Amino acid sequence: MPATTAATVVLTARALLLDMDGTLVDSGPAVERVWRAWAAKQGLDGDRVLEVVHGRQGFASMAILLPDRPMEVNHAENAEMLARETADTEGVVPIGGAPALLASLTGLPHALVTSADDALARARMGAAGLPVPAVAVTAEHVTRSKPDPEGFLLGAELLGIDPRECIVFEDSEAGTRAGLAAGMRVIGVGPATTAYGATVTVTDLTQIQVSTNDSGTLTVTITP
CATH class of the missing domain: 3.40.50.1000 (HAD superfamily/HAD-like)
Structure with a gap:
């Protein structure tokens, strides 16, 4: 439809x-600011990262984007990302x-x-x-x-x-x-x-x- x-x-x-x-x-603007900064730190394409993270929890997105990284690292970094997103409500x-x-x-x-x-x-x-x-x-x-x-x-x-x-x-x-x-x-x-x-x-x-x-x-x- x-x-x-x-x-x-x-x-x-x-x-x-x-x-x-x-x-x-x-x-959208807040999500993009936080996740593009993360993508740059990881040496990943920002557009690709934004495609993956939409709708998913951060640790699940990280597992797709960095498949060889231990999940405990993803969970720890997800907590940091959530804190950054919570602090950024501009727009x-x-x-x-x-x-x-x-x-x-x-x-x-x-x-x-x-x-x-x-x-x-x-x-x-x-x-x-x-x-x-x-x-x-x-x-x-x-x-x-x-x-x-x-x-x-x-x-x-x-x-x-x-x-x-x-x-x-x-x-x-x-x-x-x-x-x-x-x-x-x-x-x-x-x-x-x-x-x-x-x-x-x-x-x-x-x-x-x-x-x-x-x-x-x-x-x-x-x-x-």
Whole structure:
């Protein structure tokens, strides 16, 4: 389906699971500053590094980019990278439609599912002026990074909702693959997600409206 749908699409669910970077928050400039500096230090191409890190936890990205390096080194360096990213929130802003979407979800089953740790998630959501959902699955809560479905399955479990009744909002290939692997439908944010296999693709969150009924069913309306 194209980035801007030709007709209104309606999906129903019992819960929504929301990625953060690139989905709710535009943190691109901050991510680029930190990871290009890391790439230069490692003698790696910055563009290649940015392609790999999107949607993944840092240690998993490092394992792809530096396959011969011990994982304990990756985990240690990932902690340093998270601290640098947490301290750098310049230019972090909400994705279009994110404030209204989160406001509409007040009191409804939803969760944040992000590869960031808790400190980074709160720093970026705060910088963008967005509330952190009551249920938040961050890096501390999982042992495997996206594209593994662990984070989304945990989000569904914490909400008490069957994974098949959840809709994921994602922008990255790793995240889209994780949502689909969890047996969930995926609303892709950004035109690239069409190629990743997203169920429906939108330009941004201004195309999304969420309502509910007395039975607790969420209706997600996607407009052109």
